[in-house]
Amino acid sequence: MTHATSEQMATVPLVDVSAVGATDTPLQQAMRLARRHGPVFRRRLHGTDRLFVTSLDLVTELADEERFTKHVGPALENVREFTADGLFTAYNHEANWAKAHDILLPAFALTSMRAYHPAMLTVARRLIDAWDARLARGTAVDVPEDMTRMTLDTIGLAGFGYDFESFTRGDDHHPFVAAMVRCLDWSMNKLGRDPDADHTAEDEAFRADAAFLATVVDDVVGARTASGDTRTDDLLGLMLGAPHPADGTTLDAANIRNQVITFLIAGHETTSGALSFALHHLLKDPVALRLAQRETDELWGDDPDPEPAFEDIGRLRWIRQVLNEALRLWPTAAAFAREAREDTLLGGRYPLRAGEGVTVLTPMLHRDPAWGDNPELFDPMRFAPEAEAARSPHAYKPFGTGERACIGRQFALHEATMLLGLLVHRYRFVDSADYRLRIKETLTLKPDGFTLTLARRTSAD
Ligand code: HEM
Numbered sequence: 001m002t003h004a005t006s007e008q009m010a011t012v013p014l015v016d017v018s019a020v021g022a023t024d025t026p027l028q029q030a031m032r033l034a035r036r037h038g039p040v041f042r043r044r045l046h047g048t049d050r051l052f053v054t055s056l057d058l059v060t061e062l063a064d065e066e067r068f069t070k071h072v073g074p075a076l077e078n079v080r081e082f083t084a085d086g087l088f089t090a091y092n093h094e095a096n097w098a099k100a101h102d103i104l105l106p107a108f109a110l111t112s113m114r115a116y117h118p119a120m121l122t123v124a125r126r127l128i129d130a131w132d133a134r135l136a137r138g139t140a141v142d143v144p145e146d147m148t149r150m151t152l153d154t155i156g157l158a159g160f161g162y163d164f165e166s167f168t169r170g171d172d173h174h175p176f177v178a179a180m181v182r183c184l185d186w187s188m189n190k191l192g193r194d195p196d197a198d199h200t201a202e203d204e205a206f207r208a209d210a211a212f213l214a215t216v217v218d219d220v221v222g223a224r225t226a227s228g229d230t231r232t233d234d235l236l237g238l239m240l241g242a243p244h245p246a247d248g249t250t251l252d253a254a255n256i257r258n259q260v261i262t263f264l265i266a267g268h269e270t271t272s273g274a275l276s277f278a279l280h281h282l283l284k285d286p287v288a289l290r291l292a293q294r295e296t297d298e299l300w301g302d303d304p305d306p307e308p309a310f311e312d313i314g315r316l317r318w319i320r321q322v323l324n325e326a327l328r329l330w331p332t333a334a335a336f337a338r339e340a341r342e343d344t345l346l347g348g349r350y351p352l353r354a355g356e357g358v359t360v361l362t363p364m365l366h367r368d369p370a371w372g373d374n375p376e377l378f379d380p381m382r383f384a385p386e387a388e389a390a391r392s393p394h395a396y397k398p399f400g401t402g403e404r405a406c407i408g409r410q411f412a413l414h415e416a417t418m419l420l421g422l423l424v425h426r427y428r429f430v431d432s433a434d435y436r437l438r439i440k441e442t443l444t445l446k447p448d449g450f451t452l453t454l455a456r457r458t459s460a461d
Contacts, residue, residue, distance in 0.1 A: 010349040012051065013037040016044040022192025025441050027334045027363070034364045040350060046195055050074070051350075051357070054364035058347050060394040062338040062358060063401045070404035071339035071357040075443060078187035082210040085255060086262030087407065096255050101407070103242050103251060104259070107159070107235045108407050113414050115233055116158035117310045123153045124419045126167045128426065131454055140432060140451040143279050147272040148177060154415055155267030159235035160260070162220045176216045179209040180265055184443040217260040235263055263408075271412040273332035273446040278323050278420055280437060280447050281378045283429045288380055291318050293457070296425035304426050304457070313414055316421045321380035323416055324396075328371075329378060331362040331398035332445045338401075362397055370395045428455040 015033050022045075023029050030052055033041055039055035050073075053059065062068050069092050072080065080089040087104070090097035106112065127150045134141050149166035152174065156164045164174045186206040193199060224236055231237045239256045243249065251259065282289045295318045300306035337359045340352045352358065367375035370391060371382065381387065399406035406412075432453040440448035 010040075010347075012350060013041045014044060014049070015041055018044065018046050021194065022189060024189075025439070026188065026192060027361075027441050027445065028439060030335075030359075030361055031364055034361055039364075039368075040347075045192055048074075050359060051352075052359045052361050053346070054361045054368065056365065056368045056370045056392060056395050059360055059365050059397065060392065061346060062360060063394050063397075065402045067342075067344060068338045068340055070400075070402070071337035071355075073337035073357045073359060074191055075187060075335075076337070078190050079184070079443070081187070081206075082183050082213060083262045083265070084258045086258035088262050088266050092404070096251075099244055099249070100239075100251060100255065100259055102246070103244055104235065104238055104407065106242075107238050108410060110410075112233070113410055114310050116411065117313075117414070117418075119158040120154050120415045120418060121308065123150055123157060124422055126150070126153065127419065128422060130167050131423075131427070135427070135454040135456065138453070140453045143450045143452060144272060144276040144446045144448075145173075147275045147279075148173065148268065150419065151268035151272040151275070151415070152177060152264075155264060156220075158411075159263055159267060160220050160224070161229070161234060161236065162223060176213065176264065179212045179216075180269070181442055182206070182209050183213065184265075184269070188441065188443045213261050214257060217257050217264070220260055220264075221256065236260070266406075267408055267411070269444050270332040271416055273330070273444055274323060274327055274412065275416050275419060276447050276450055277330045277332070277445075278326035278416070279423070279429070279452070280435070280450055281326050281329075282322065282420075282424065283431050283435070283452055285378055288322060288378070289424060289429070292322060292420070292424045295319060296421050299421075300425055306422075306425065308418055308421065313418050313421070316417050318380065319420050319424070320413065320417050321383040323413065323420065324383040325378055325380040327398040328366045328382065328396060329363070329376075330439065330445050330447075331366065333398070333400070333406075334362050334445050335359050336362065336397070336400045360397065365395065365397060368395060426457065428457050429453075430455055 015037055017029065017033075020029075030043065033043060034052065034054045039058065040051070040053050043050050043052060053062070072089060072091055076089050083089045085091075085094050085096045087097065087100050090100075127146055130146060131141055153164050153166050156162045164176065166174055183206060186202060186209075189202070220236070221240070224240065229237075230241055232242050239251055239259050241250065282292060295316060299312055299315055300308070337357045339355050339357050342354050344352050346352050346358070394401075399409045430453040433451050435450055435452070438448040440446050
């Protein structure tokens with residue numbers, strides 16, 4: 001442990017929010033606390049304290065893998081109730097983390113992205129068909145709802161060869177989505193519980209939902225095993241059949257179930273939010289939208305229904321910048337936690353015990369002074385190559401950090417860039433509801449009730 005004199009030790013502001021009680025927007029509440037109390041503060045809720053940090057210098061330190069590692073904090077402990085030792089919620093020391101990570105990594109290599117591209121395009125076209133039908137009827141589209149349909153079908157088809165058929169269910173989602181959202185909501189709400197209240201009914205409802213998720217997973221796995229298909233070139237194939245590169249063992253049945261639930265959730269919920277925020281910003285920023293349309297026109301000409309090649313997606317640089325910037329302002333998995341490997345002083349002045357959790361509040365890190373004078377401004381130029389090269393890599397962490405960072409990042413970005421490219425190429429967006437951004441939290445972030453109306457692009461647009 002590094003020693004510091006008592007003068008060097010800093011006092012961390014302690015903010016007790018128990019009087020306000022549980023809120024359904026805890027993340028936005030924490031952002032307000034950071035604005036008011038600065039980049040390091042301790043939040044107390046019903047006797048439980050949590051340390052938050054938001055500044056680039058401290059996050060840079062927390063990203064040092066020699067001194068810090070992922071912390072499975074209270075939110076993920078709750079999610080563990082239904083994903084157990086799946087990749088996202090596994091403890092660092094659990095043998096199944098390293099084992100599954102090694103076995104599943106090939107599913108996220110560049111060659112695999114190439115293999116997923118056709119399934120991603122198939123589902124993007126389902127969304128476009130649904131949006132064409134809305135356009136023909138002149139009715140608005142509910143953006144987050146349709147993005148969720150799109151991303152669930154994509155991870156289902158590309159990762160598991162399983163079709164959730166989300167666009168043929170009318171206004172309903174696949175019941176997996178409703179059960180999953182309730183499970184995530186339960187995990188979030190449990191964080192702010194009044195310890196004296198009775199939560200039996202909520203807990204029973206949660207158990208029923210978690211059991212339902214498991215039956216969907218059994219269907220997904222059962223469909224593959226019944227087909228006699230032994231491919232190992234997608235996620236499910238790797239989970240079921242691939243031996244560990246070092247010791248030749250495969251994943252056990254309980255862990256496979258945890259991984260399938262993990263990937264079905266992690267693989268769609270956050271990407272859906274990211275696409276929704278990106279569309280929101282494009283709707284409100286005609287210049288950024290114009291540049292996006294120009295980029296797709298250069299690639300696909302005036303064909304409203306192009307056949308994007310795998311390589312095209314890497315050429316949609318502006319659209320990728322739009323997505324990056326949307327994820328800067330609203331990183332849809334908006335916090336991650338770190339813990340010290342040994343007792344230490346963070347920033348040379350905040351004592352931390354080994355194993356003690358620290359939450360990085362990503363949306364506030366993304367508004368650090370390193371981002372300039374007007375961090376609230378949506379400006380995709382922040383992700384121009386020169387601007388990126390001039391900035392610390394630790395200023396931007398929508399996908400977490402280090403060894404436990406998001407394994408699905410390229411998957412999400414390929415899928416989202418392609419869909420956004422196809423949408424801006426085909427439609428004009430009309431802000432018929434004069435939408436004002438409100439953010440809904442269900443552990444992840446989404447623009448609440450965001451709708452828009454579509455019009456066909458003409459050659460003059
Ligand atoms: C981990 C964000 C898409 C699968 C993470 C973490 C973040 C994140 C912040 C780290 C959490 C922590 O440190 O506790 C996002 C965002 C996405 C996205 C913002 C979309 C825009 C995806 C997709 C998949 C995926 C598409 C799968 C196909 C995972 C998994 C982990 C993870 C399995 C755990 C990795 C490990 O600990 O080994 N993600 N994610 N994510 N993500 Fe993503």
